[in-house]
Amino acid sequence: MRVFQFPAVFLVVMIMEMSSIADQPVTRGYPESVERVEFVSAGDKSLQPALFWKPAEKSGKVPLLVALHTWSYDFTQSGNEVYYSDWCQQMGWAFIHPNFRGPNWTPEAMGSDLAVADVLSAVEFAKQEASIDEARIYLIGVSGGGHMSLLMAGRAPKLWAGVSAWCGISDIAAWHQQCTANEQFVRYAEHIELALGGSPADDPDRLQSARNRSPLTWLSAASGVPLDINHGVHDGRIGSVPFSHSLQAWNAVVPESGRLSAPVMAGFYETQKAPVPFAGTDELYGSRQPVFRQANGNTRLTIFEGGHEIIHEAALNWLASQRRGQGAVWDVEKIAELATDDAATESGK
Numbered sequence: 001m002r003v004f005q006f007p008a009v010f011l012v013v014m015i016m017e018m019s020s021i022a023d024q025p026v027t028r029g030y031p032e033s034v035e036r037v038e039f040v041s042a043g044d045k046s047l048q049p050a051l052f053w054k055p056a057e058k059s060g061k062v063p064l065l066v067a068l069h070t071w072s073y074d075f076t077q078s079g080n081e082v083y084y085s086d087w088c089q090q091m092g093w094a095f096i097h098p099n100f101r102g103p104n105w106t107p108e109a110m111g112s113d114l115a116v117a118d119v120l121s122a123v124e125f126a127k128q129e130a131s132i133d134e135a136r137i138y139l140i141g142v143s144g145g146g147h148m149s150l151l152m153a154g155r156a157p158k159l160w161a162g163v164s165a166w167c168g169i170s171d172i173a174a175w176h177q178q179c180t181a182n183e184q185f186v187r188y189a190e191h192i193e194l195a196l197g198g199s200p201a202d203d204p205d206r207l208q209s210a211r212n213r214s215p216l217t218w219l220s221a222a223s224g225v226p227l228d229i230n231h232g233v234h235d236g237r238i239g240s241v242p243f244s245h246s247l248q249a250w251n252a253v254v255p256e257s258g259r260l261s262a263p264v265m266a267g268f269y270e271t272q273k274a275p276v277p278f279a280g281t282d283e284l285y286g287s288r289q290p291v292f293r294q295a296n297g298n299t300r301l302t303i304f305e306g307g308h309e310i311i312h313e314a315a316l317n318w319l320a321s322q323r324r325g326q327g328a329v330w331d332v333e334k335i336a337e338l339a340t341d342d343a344a345t346e347s348g349k
Helices: 007-018 079-091 113-129 144-155 172-180 183-196 204-212 244-253 262-271 312-320
Strands: 035-040 047-053 062-068 094-098 132-142 162-166 227-232 290-296 299-304
Touching (some): 035 113, 047 079, 047 113, 062 079, 062 113, 062 144, 062 312, 079 094, 079 312, 094 113, 113 132, 113 144, 132 144, 132 312, 144 162, 162 312, 172 204, 183 204, 227 244
Parallel strands (some): 062 094, 062 132, 132 162, 162 227, 227 299
Antiparallel strands (some): 035 047, 047 094, 290 299
16 A cells, blocks of 8 residues: 555655665575676666576576566565576576566556666676577566566567567556456556556556557567467456457467457457367466467467466476577477476466
8 A cells, every 4th residue: 555655755665675685685485596686777777686597607508588577576576486497497597587677666667668678688697697598598477577578579579589478468558447447456557557657548648658668569570589478268357467468469460361350359358268269288288278379470379278377387398499580389398397386377466
C-alpha cells in the first residue's frame, strides 16, 4: 500500500537502496559463486546491478544466458529464478540476471529506453568479463520477464541466438484496461499508472509511452530471431496475463499469411478450445502439453495446458539448440534435465 499512497517517497527510498545494493550478500538460494556486480548502463551512464556467474577461464568461448526477472521483482529475485543459474552451472554457460530498473512501477522501468539500454549493457559487461560465444547469446523470461524478452527481441534482433518468452505482456495499454476491469489484478493497472504518470486511456502522451514500452510496437523487426512464444491456456483466468497477449505477439512477427484472424483469437481465448488442436506430444513439456502450436520461419507459438508459468526444461533445452544467424531449430531433444517440480514453474508474477 505504501507504494501507491506515497510514490515520491517510495522512489527516494528505492534509489537509496539501489546505491548500495551490489555490496550486499548474494541473494539467498543462489550458489555462493553467483556474484553481485555492477556495470555502467549506456542509457544514462549510471551504475546498474546484476547477478553474474561465469565458468572457469579454461572453458573457452561459452554461451551466455540473459535471464530477466518478473514484473514485481528486481535482480535479487530468487526462488524459481535460481533454476536459470543452475542450468548455466550445469551446462557451463555464463549467466547474468540484470535489474533493468527493478519492479515495473517507476518511469525508468517497464520497458523504458533506459531498461532496454540496461539489458544491452549487461550483455556487454558479460562479454568483457567472460569469453562469450557471440553466436550463442540467449534471452529468457516469464511474466514481466516475458514482456521484456519480447520487447528485446524486437529492439535488438541482431543480438540474440534465441529468445524464449513465457506469458509475456505484449500490449501495455490493453493490459492496463484488462487489469482495471479485474479486481484481482487491479494492482498491475496501478503499477502501469505509476510508471506512465497516469492512465494511458485518457492521455495521448501516456498512450504513446505505453506503446513504446509494448512489444507489439517492435516485434515486426524480430522475424529473423529464433523466437519461441509460450503461454498457458488458463492464464488470464487463474493468472494475470490473458494468453491473447501471446497470440497478438505471434501476429506481430509473422507475415500476414500466417496470422490468426481476430475472430479466431477471440474465440480461442473465450472458449479455451484451440482452433486446430495440437497433435502428438512434446516430451519437453511434461504434464503441461501443448494444446495449440504454430511455427512460421523463426517464430513459434505454443499455448500449453497450464497457467501463468514457465516450463524451464522446455525453454532451456530449446535455447541450447539455437545459433545466431541460423534458422530456428524446432525439432529439439532433451540434452539436460533440471530437478524441478510443479511449483517450480511459477516463477513470480
